[in-house]
Amino acid sequence: MTHRLPVRVYYEDTDMGGIVYYANYLKYIERARSELVEEMGLNQNKMKDEDGLVFVxxxxxxxxxxxxxxxxxxEVVTEHHAASATRWVFDQDVQRDGKTIFRAKVTAVCMTVEGxxxxxxxxLRARLG
Structure with missing residues (x-):
């Protein structure tokens, strides 16, 4: 499964050298995962409020x-799959003109609000196969 999210670099994203501050890439990939979850029809607020579940x-x-x-x-390109009954793994590339400039592998787990x-x-498991 592949998801794509366009991102524009704003002045606030850059450091004194005029390049994207390293931590902002984590924000970009977080936004992409949030959009992916929503596009899959999962409502994280509902999951938390009704089922007591969150992703961490x-x-x-x-x-x-x-x-x-x-x-x-x-563009943030995200591939994702269930790695186990509790783990969701994301391979995320930030690309410019089709070339990867940042790559991350992110592991999230499902937890109760009690931790x-x-x-x-x-x-979600059914959609991920």
């Missing part, structure tokens, strides 16, 4: 390959 990022592996700069048009591991919602 437990691991991020990141590689910075090239800088992005002010006004660059980027205990929980199975991914049945609806």
């Amino acid at each position: 990022v437990v691991r991020v592996e990141a590689d910075y390959k090239a800088p992005a700069r002010l006004d660059d048009r980027l 205990k591991p929980a199975r991914l919602p049945a609806e």
